C-alpha cells in the first residue's frame with residue numbers, strides 16, 4: 332500500500348517539534364550569516380538520524396535550543412509554512428497543529444498566534460488550492476501558571492474565527508500537579524465549537540488515578556498518548572465518562588473519545604518498553620467505543636512522518652488495506668474543525 336498517497340488526518344503535532352532539522356539548519360544559516368545568532372548548528376545539536384531522545388533530553392531541546400533559534404516573526408512564519416508543506420507532501424489532508432503561545436522579542440503572545448495563523452492563511456490561498464487544510468490548537472504547558480493558562484484560553488476565544496479550534500494541556504509530565512488548571516479548562520468548555528485535548532498518562536508519574544480522574548472531569552473530546560492507564564480509568568474512557576454531556580442528538584449515542592496515539596515517539600523516547608509490537612495501539616484499536624487518530628507528535632525530533640506511522644501499524648499489528656483506510660477515515664469524527672470540514676474529508680478519504 333502507498334501510505335504517502337493515502338489521505339491522512341494529523342491531530343497531534345506540536346509546531347516547534349514538527350520543524351525538520353534541515354529547516355532549522357536553514358534558519359540557523361541565515362541568522363548566522365546576518366550575525367544574529369551564536370547558537371550551534373542544529374545539525375550538530377540534533378544530528379540527522381538521531382531519534383532516541385528520552386523525555387529528560389527531549390524537553391530541554393525546546394527551552395534551551397529551538398526557542399532561541401525560532402525567535403523572530405520571520406523564522407516563526409517561515410518554519411510554520413515549511414511544516415505545512417512537509418505534512419502536505421506526506422499526504423496529510425487535514426492538520427491540527429498545536430503550539431504554546433509565547434512572546435518573542437517585539438512580539439506579544441497574541442502576535443505570535445496571529446503570525447502562525449497568517450502563515451496558515453497564506454498557505455491556504457495558494458493557487459491551485461493545496462489539499463491540506465490546517466487549523467490551530469493552543470497549548471497550555473504544565474509549567475505555566477493559572478493566569479498564563481487563562482491567557483491561552485482567552486487567545487483561543489479571540490482567534491476562534493481565524494482558525495483556532497481547541498486548547499491542549501502539554502509539557503513535561505514531571506512538572507507538578509495539574510489541578511490548578513481546572514478553571515482554565517472550565518472556560519474552554521464555555522467557548523462553543525472549541526475542543527479540549529489533554530496529554531494523558533504519558534509517564535507513570537502522570538498516570539495516577541487521581542490525576543487521570545481530574546483530567547477526565549475536564550471533559551476532553553480527545554486525549555493524547557494514553558500509556559499508563561489503570562484498569563478503572565480505562566473503563567471510564569470506554570464508557571464515555573468524559574463526554575457524558577456530549578450526547579449525539581440523532582442517535583442518542585455518546586460521543587466517542589478520540590485517542591491520539593503516537594507510536595514512534597513513544598518507542599524512540601523510551602516511554603514504553605517492548606518496541607512497536609508492545610505498543611498499546613494493539614489494545615485500543617478494536618475498542619469500538621473509542622476512535623484512534625494516529626499522530627506524529629514531533630516529527631522533527633522523532634523522524635517518523637505520518638505515512639510511516641500507518642506503515643508501522645500495518646506491519647506490527649497486521650492491518651490490511653481496508654482496516655488501514657477505516658483507521659484513517661475514523662479520525663474524521665474527532666476533528667475539531669467542524670461539520671463542513673468533516674464533509675470535505677468524507678469526500679476525499681479512501682474507503683478501500
Ligand SMILES: CNc1ncnc2c1ncn2[C@@H]1O[C@H](COP(=O)(O)O)[C@@H](O)[C@H]1O
Pocket residue numbers: 345346347348390393394429430431432470472501502503504530533596600628629
Ligand atoms: C512526548 N511528547 C510531548 N509531551 C508533552 N509535551 C510535548 C510533547 N512534545 C512536545 N510537547 C510540548 O510542545 C512544545 C513544543 O512545541 P510548541 O512550542 O508548543 O509549538 C514543548 O515545549 C512541549 O511543551
